[in-house]
Amino acid sequence: MLRKLMKHELRATGRVMGPLLLLVLVAAVGGNLSTYRLLETGNGVLNTLGVLLLMGYTIAFVASGVMAFVLMVQRFYKNLLRDEGYLTMTLPVSVHEHIWAKLLTSLIWWIAVLAVAAVSMLILVFSRNMMQEISDILAHLHIGDLNLSQNLPHIVLFCVELAMLLAVGGACVCLHFYAALAVGHSFTHHKDALSVAGFFAMPVAWHFIQRIAMFLLNLVGLEGVRLWLQSLQPATQTHLTMLGVTVVTAIPAALYYALTAYFLKNRLNLG
Amino acid sequence: MNVLTCKELSKKYGRTPALSGVSLNVESGHIVGLLGPNGSGKTTLIKLANGLLTPDDGTITICGLLPGKGTHAQVSYLPERAVLPEWMSVMQILDYYADFYADFRRDAAQEMIHHLGIDMKQRIRQMSKGTREKVQLIMVMSRQAKLYLLDEPIGGVDPATRDYILNTIISNYNPEAAVVISTHLISDVEKILDDVIFLDRGCVVLESSVDEIRETRGVSVDALFREVFKC
Incomplete structure (x- = not known):
């Protein structure tokens, strides 16, 4: 379907x-x-x-x-x-x-x-x-200066990672709008106003969750991970950073998706 | 067999109750009039059956299933408003229904469209209100559904269109299915009804067959409605 x-x-x-x-x-x-x-x-x-x-x-x-x-x-x-x-x-x-x-x-x-x-x-x-x-x-x-044979796999991988990040980022933007609309329209009155309010409230809530998560991660040793990352090859550092940013972008996207699905399925309120 | 079952169904809009503890059954093979004045909860009940609203309390089931993907395949729903996308042509709407509903009879729909003299390439936005409603009804009645939920199918149209709509309903519905027609224009639909349910302020005040009303009370459904809902 x-x-x-x-x-x-x-x-x-x-x-x-x-x-x-x-x-x-x-x-x-x-x-x-x-x-x-x-x-x-x-x-x-x-x-x-x-x-x-x-x-x-x-x-x-x-x-x-x-x-x-x-x-x-x-x-x-x-x-x-x-x-x-x-x-x-x-x-x-x-x-x-x-x-x-x-x-x-x-x-x-x-x-x-x-x-x-x-x-x-x-x-x-x-x-x-x-x-x-x-x-x-x-x-x-001077292609030779770029050491293309050695860097090409990294360049290709970086392009793939960038495409993934853009796709996840784009999906996150869409789902942010969808979640705000789905939540706002679950109310009986002032659906549009509540959708706008939800749109601005959701990133604030996510920011708050992020701060708590960072605080907890610091407690369990995030600094160690940072030092480990710095000890790696620059290319590997770049790939892992790209992957990390993609995952961090995917988390709010997943939350917005879950909110949208829940409200459309269980709180639909077509007026 | 019960096609539509409500048990202690309640729904509020904010603090205003729209349905309060409604319990009823609709059996297959029956044409049921869901009758009541404006604001009595008819549309709310039909929306709940379609999963467009969620109940605050109680349950509503169609063929034993809660409203959702499974019931949507069995229910053919005519909303009280124009819902067909205005940019679509008749042909695109036929494609749309044929794509999603396995029980859609495209030939029957095309024949009815042809009978009305509507061009297949004509877009919904180019049609009059009456023609839009006819096209919408044709799509709904061209399905071999188990339950037809028709919300105000004859509201706001001229008497000739009313006759066309009622004829389309009785000549196209699946005889093994149940048909629920919500309206307050009783005299027009009375002749095709088997049973009636009277709703008042979100409560069922009468559930009876049309024959029983005529035999025991000696009045028409229209006369009884005017008596029950006298202002």
């Missing part, structure tokens, strides 16, 4: 995000034309047109990111907790499947926004000389 939920979720969000991401790519072509042609003509009208094309690209670029964020919140709120919730929350699927469908769809669009941002920037700076410039840069880069 998760696959089916995601199919309909992607259909609902894709009708907004698809054209918007396409617009970013088209605007990047316009921006490239502006940078390499229109702004170099010295003609006032063409210069103005060039500036407008660059502004159009910037607006489309920012709008795609903002819209991916807005849709993440709006789909959870409107599709599960407002009128559409009467249809969605009576489907024969579990609460967990609902949460995962929303979460994975949001992450897919965030990845798509990042990918389109990278491609659009390449389009924006693309020129006939670009390939030559890149090969020049590579020619002057």
Whole structure:
């Protein structure tokens, strides 16, 4: 059922995000034309047109990111907790499947926004000389100095760890919104206001829990772990630090997930 | 066989009680009118049966199961409001129901849509209120469910649409299933009801068959309703 939920979720969000991401790519072509042609003509009208094309690209670029964020919140709120919730929350699927469908769809669009941002920037700076410039840069880069054969596994691993951290961080942001909305909408009155209050209260509570946890860990010898970490190779230190940060990010994400699932399953209160 | 069972079911909104110790049974093969004035707790009871609200006390079960994923596959629910996503076309809504409900009869739904002359590519936002309600009802009644929960299916529509809705209900429901129709427009639904449950201020004040009311009291359900709920 998760696959089916995601199919309909992607259909609902894709009708907004698809054209918007396409617009970013088209605007990047316009921006490239502006940078390499229109702004170099010295003609006032063409210069103005060039500036407008660059502004159009910037607006489309920012709008795609903002819209991916807005849709993440709006789909959870409107599709599960407002009128559409009467249809969605009576489907024969579990609460967990609902949460995962929303979460994975949001992450897919965030990845798509990042990918389109990278491609659009390449389009924006693309020129006939670009390939030559890149090969020049590579020619002057002393790969041997980097000891690539030795560092490549670490670089690849670091990239994987960074991707994991970004995914967990993104999930944490989504689940923070979901938990606040699920808790706020379990009340009979002032649902939206209580959701906002919950949104700000939850990180405060997490910070408080973190402080207590750190205090307890210090009591049982966190300093020893720190010293042990410092004695390791720099590359190993980096990997372990990345792993630690990911785990520390995953803990509030798991708590927000548990809160969301509990309130949707046991305290649903569609008004 | 009892399809819907409530035992001492209670629900409050803040301090205001919406249902107080409601106990009732709905048997399969019966069309039951859940009747009561506005604010009597009809919608609350139906929402509880769908798991959209959680009870403060007591239990509600459908075919012996608490409301949840298992019961959603057996209950076909028509809410009292428009809930179909406005951006969806009729075709997309058919896909949606067919994807999630194994008991959805797509052919029957398509035939009813075709009969109404609605374009499959037409979006919900392009439809009139009456047409939206008809499409929503068609989707609900195209399922072979064990329990149909219809919340105010004829509220706020013209008499011709009311007739269409009632005809759609009686010609499409699964005869082995139970149908619960919540309404305060008694005269319109009386002719299709087997049993009635009167709710007043969150309490069951009468649970009887329609024939029994006519035979023992010598009045119609509509007349009895007006007598019981006289202001």
